[in-house]
Amino acid sequence: MSENLKKLTGKFGFEPIVQHLVNDCDIVLFQELVENDSFLFDFVKQNVSDRIAKVINENNYKNLVEFLKFYSPYYEDVIVNSLVKYADEDLTDLMLEKFENGTNDEKIYAAKYFGIIQDPIALPLLRENAYSSDEFLVQNCATSLALWNDEQSFNNALEKLKSDDEFEKLSAVKFLSAYGNKEVLPEIFMVMRKSAMAENIAGEIPYIENLFELLDKYYVDALLTLNYIVNGLGEILPLSLVFDFELFEVFERLINHYDDSKSAMVLLNAKEKFNLLTENDEYLFDEDKNTKNEVQDIKKLLNSTSGLEKFINDELNENSPFVFTALDFATDLLKIRELLKSDNQTLILKTAEVLKKLGNLDETAKTIALLKVTDINIKSIIRAL
Numbered sequence: 001m002s003e004n005l006k007k008l009t010g011k012f013g014f015e016p017i018v019q020h021l022v023n024d025c026d027i028v029l030f031q032e033l034v035e036n037d038s039f040l041f042d043f044v045k046q047n048v049s050d051r052i053a054k055v056i057n058e059n060n061y062k063n064l065v066e067f068l069k070f071y072s073p074y075y076e077d078v079i080v081n082s083l084v085k086y087a088d089e090d091l092t093d094l095m096l097e098k099f100e101n102g103t104n105d106e107k108i109y110a111a112k113y114f115g116i117i118q119d120p121i122a123l124p125l126l127r128e129n130a131y132s133s134d135e136f137l138v139q140n141c142a143t144s145l146a147l148w149n150d151e152q153s154f155n156n157a158l159e160k161l162k163s164d165d166e167f168e169k170l171s172a173v174k175f176l177s178a179y180g181n182k183e184v185l186p187e188i189f190m191v192m193r194k195s196a197m198a199e200n201i202a203g204e205i206p207y208i209e210n211l212f213e214l215l216d217k218y219y220v221d222a223l224l225t226l227n228y229i230v231n232g233l234g235e236i237l238p239l240s241l242v243f244d245f246e247l248f249e250v251f252e253r254l255i256n257h258y259d260d261s262k263s264a265m266v267l268l269n270a271k272e273k274f275n276l277l278t279e280n281d282e283y284l285f286d287e288d289k290n291t292k293n294e295v296q297d298i299k300k301l302l303n304s305t306s307g308l309e310k311f312i313n314d315e316l317n318e319n320s321p322f323v324f325t326a327l328d329f330a331t332d333l334l335k336i337r338e339l340l341k342s343d344n345q346t347l348i349l350k351t352a353e354v355l356k357k358l359g360n361l362d363e364t365a366k367t368i369a370l371l372k373v374t375d376i377n378i379k380s381i382i383r384a385l
Helices: 005-009 016-025 025-035 042-055 059-067 078-086 091-100 104-117 122-129 135-147 151-160 166-179 180-192 198-202 211-217 217-232 247-257 261-279 289-301 308-315 322-328 333-341 345-357 363-372 376-384
Strands: none
Touching: 005 016, 005 025, 005 042, 005 345, 016 025, 016 042, 016 059, 025 059, 025 180, 042 078, 059 078, 059 091, 078 104, 091 104, 091 122, 104 122, 104 135, 122 135, 122 151, 122 166, 135 151, 135 166, 135 198, 151 166, 166 180, 166 198, 180 198, 180 217, 198 217, 211 217, 211 247, 217 261, 247 289, 261 289, 261 322, 308 322, 322 345, 333 345, 333 363, 345 363, 345 376, 363 376
């Protein structure tokens, strides 16, 4: 960390360096500031943002355009809001050029700028970039289009939800998550239930509406969403989501307010997952102290539960959205073997794997399973078990 950055982020003597950063357009210092995002506490970054805001004026605001080359969500608001404050036709033309031909970082700032300015000339670019591979760009484009109440982009995303392409469905969910219209939740739940990327989709849903509200309005779908989030943690989804989604408080609410088989399956699954997360260094090695502590606290909370196993058989039926989770903990061989007669071929395979694990996959069980299976790949796997 350079001496200038130490001064900029320090408690004392920062005034001259903040003036220098903005007045002299020190792009090298700003780049260093952005590159140190992950090493600085949030309150430090907020302090720097506030300091920058105080020195921006009508004589130096154009220098901020150079800062667009380096995107940071921590300085996005102060930069964009300052540009909007002094916006004129020339600046808007320049921002449009950045949006059209600039780098991804410049486009992210520009997308937010045009969400506030709402110049119709930028509307095609907002729609075009709304399915970028850059999630920050998707976020700003979708949020801006929502501010415009752009029905065309909203309806386009709903159509994408019907696609046969899993990645296109996920891109639509990410757009709708950023767009923020809660009315789409039932459609997204339906997509999640059938998707091979259910964990990815589940990780977007609480950004539309938080898990507490979802539990009140869509109890079973909310539990299923939470269950997929648990499955994805540490592998598909980042562990930082324990804070974003307030998972400690959510599990606490399930433990204290619900006593049914579906919530029991989620808690059993979470209990096993958080034990796994804390037993393997690979999951927590790169996490900060706060995340490590929160994961440990959640583990302690979940391990305080007991008696959940009594609900397992209630969910061992093919119509339950929690049947796959129940199978992970099931021991009743008769109930498990009944699932070999299911019409769901993926469930039959899972059942056969569980029976194999329990030492109960005999030739009779294999024959029953194979009678129901038409998928060649699934047949091959079952035969090989």
